[in-house]
Amino acid sequence: xxxxxxxxxxxxxxxxxxxxxxxxxxxxxxxxxxxxxxxxxxxxxxxxxxxxxxxxxxxxxxxxxxxxxxxxxxxxxxxxxxxxxxxxxxxxxxxxxxxxxxxxxxxxxxxxxxxxxxxxxxxxxxxxxxxxxxxxxxxxxxxxxxxxxxxxxxxxxxxxxxxxxxxxxxxxxxxxxxxxxxxxxxxxxxxxxxxxxxxxxxxxxxxxxxxxxxxxxxxxxxxxxxxxxxxxxxxxxxxxxxxxxxxxxxxxxxxxxxxxxxxxxxxxxxxxxxxxxxxxxxxxxxxxxxxxxxxxxxxxxxxxxxxxxxxxxxxxxxxxxxxxxxxxxxxxxxxxxxxxxxxxxx
Amino acid sequence: xxxxxxxxxxxxxxxxxxxxxxxxxxxxxxxxxxxxxxxxxxxxxxxxxxxxxxxxxxxxxxxxxxxxxxxxxxxxxxxxxxxxxxxxxxxxxxxxxxxxxxxxxxxxxxxxxxxxxxxxxxxxxxxxxxxxxxxxxxxxxxxxxxxxxxxxxxxxxxxxxxxxxxxxxxxxxxxxxxxxxxxxxxxxxxxxxxxxxxxxxxxxxxxxxxxxxxxxxxxxxxxxxxxxxxxxxxxxxxxxxxxxxxxxxxxxxxxxxxxxxxxxxxxxxxxxxxxxxxx
Ligand code: SF4
Ligand code: SF4
Ligand code: FES
Numbered sequence: 001x002x003x004x005x006x007x008x009x010x011x012x013x014x015x016x017x018x019x020x021x022x023x024x025x026x027x028x029x030x031x032x033x034x035x036x037x038x039x040x041x042x043x044x045x046x047x048x049x050x051x052x053x054x055x056x057x058x059x060x061x062x063x064x065x066x067x068x069x070x071x072x073x074x075x076x077x078x079x080x081x082x083x084x085x086x087x088x089x090x091x092x093x094x095x096x097x098x099x100x101x102x103x104x105x106x107x108x109x110x111x112x113x114x115x116x117x118x119x120x121x122x123x124x125x126x127x128x129x130x131x132x133x134x135x136x137x138x139x140x141x142x143x144x145x146x147x148x149x150x151x152x153x154x155x156x157x158x159x160x161x162x163x164x165x166x167x168x169x170x171x172x173x174x175x176x177x178x179x180x181x182x183x184x185x186x187x188x189x190x191x192x193x194x195x196x197x198x199x200x201x202x203x204x205x206x207x208x209x210x211x212x213x214x215x216x217x218x219x220x221x222x223x224x225x226x227x228x229x230x231x232x233x234x235x236x237x238x239x240x241x242x243x244x245x246x247x248x249x250x251x252x253x254x255x256x257x258x259x260x261x262x263x264x265x266x267x268x269x270x271x272x273x274x275x276x277x278x279x280x281x282x283x284x285x286x287x288x289x290x291x292x293x294x295x296x297x298x299x300x301x302x303x304x305x306x307x308x309x310x311x312x313x314x315x316x317x318x319x320x321x322x323x324x325x326x327x328x329x330x331x332x333x334x335x336x337x338x339x340x341x342x343x344x345x346x
Numbered sequence: 347x348x349x350x351x352x353x354x355x356x357x358x359x360x361x362x363x364x365x366x367x368x369x370x371x372x373x374x375x376x377x378x379x380x381x382x383x384x385x386x387x388x389x390x391x392x393x394x395x396x397x398x399x400x401x402x403x404x405x406x407x408x409x410x411x412x413x414x415x416x417x418x419x420x421x422x423x424x425x426x427x428x429x430x431x432x433x434x435x436x437x438x439x440x441x442x443x444x445x446x447x448x449x450x451x452x453x454x455x456x457x458x459x460x461x462x463x464x465x466x467x468x469x470x471x472x473x474x475x476x477x478x479x480x481x482x483x484x485x486x487x488x489x490x491x492x493x494x495x496x497x498x499x500x501x502x503x504x505x506x507x508x509x510x511x512x513x514x515x516x517x518x519x520x521x522x523x524x525x526x527x528x529x530x531x532x533x534x535x536x537x538x539x540x541x542x543x544x545x546x547x548x549x550x551x552x553x554x555x556x557x558x559x560x561x562x563x564x565x566x567x568x569x570x571x572x573x574x575x576x577x578x579x580x581x582x583x584x585x586x587x588x589x590x591x592x593x594x595x596x597x598x599x600x601x602x603x604x605x606x607x608x609x610x611x612x613x614x615x616x617x618x619x620x621x622x623x624x625x
Binding site for chain 1: 360364406429443561587588593595597600601622
């Protein structure tokens, strides 16, 4: 029997969150419907956990906050002060697509030369407890077309999968960080053996995940094909309805473009970084006024090509995990899945 | 490989070194050269010719500039007043503090250019990025063949680095200066850079051209150079792109899958042809 695969009852989940509290800042999905969000859990609200649906905002912001102070500069002396770093953090109920997204962010922030130390410190301290999708949350989910799947384990420290009868979760502790969680849950008496036995296949009680609602075919040669279509007239068509609102990248678990700026607070200049979006008109505009991507056609093309070709060229991964959020939330109905399919036909 | 930026600010590559303005030279009505030394008296970093520095003013912002010269304990950047940050920099005085991080980007292929004749062609502030290589080659004069600088601006007043152009460089290299329109104070050549370049008819034989300036000048100079027989592999330029992080993370400066802050700013024209047309 695999000693790193255990069973935990769903009714025990508030206790499971509580068992993490002494060692971690704990976040988990809580709130109703539209309000569902990764929420800081404390002894009082652990029962508010909600496991159906996926929060509109991915847990990306625990690693890469919407806005963060990088350092402060004393304007008189030029002395630099650094913000405190948060300690160990566990996030419970992350969907496989979002964990896959974090694996993509790791490439961007940690690889190819420079290490982004603010990200690296938070990443080091972050444990991802992933919950496989027993029901597919959105009409627009297509993670199983993008190299992941509703029970994908990429990026997961712990992977939780529902049992056939839905009463319990099979917990696979996949990494050292995951086994630290196992130790706490075991000490709290929350884990039992799965009863699975290598000799009797049928005894693995985890339910096979359902397929995604949106099935597309992603061509193996997509990156090269779509990059070669730089001058294709379709970019103008795709971008016609775009409002440049930035919702698509705001909700995306893999978008990571940021802005750096400085704000004067009393005698200290706070140097901060915040999310940015390549769909905004001033994104690449230079101080002299020249803009290499002057219209939404160039901006949308750059957004899609970054996700589907350039990132792949640099890191060997597609920068879209098929979470479907941008398709569901775009006010103009733009659809990256359709672009992926189109790219494959080129 | 982990790159460092020579700062040691808790290892965060986005945190600048505090530097002091040692000297400010007014080059033209809207270009000033800032000589910078780290507040602890050391050289901020030792860039290769063509590399970039991110210069910041606390509470205002930061922007990327090429390093135009360096000494034992200082680096210099020449900055044109074009926006809020550069305006504030122009208002700064000697002794003031600012932040510097870098060096960023690739650099001119100084070693593979050894033994070659060098032709520098610049317009306006476009002489700033190539000055570092001109100075580098002059310090190692025997390593390079003929060196020529063909440079032009709107007017005499707008010529950057007059001291170099008219005092330091003549004798050590060929200087060919032009201004767009004639004026009483100017005895030299009048006309646009591309036309002057064509007039000069440099032989492409064992010669590399380093070309920097406004896009329109680049376009016409490129045509002239190709007519003269230069191959695109032997024409080198630097790109400008809006930059924020300088370390290939923020996504700002990409052209296709290349980041100008990491893979640039120096490209040959042949390399630029390979990139999508979004410069
Ligand atoms: S959400 Fe839709 S309309 Fe808004 S910027 Fe993205 S593609 Fe354009
Ligand atoms: S691009 Fe859209 S579907 Fe793909 S990961 Fe981002 S939000 Fe999800
Ligand atoms: S300036 Fe941030 S990626 Fe180049």
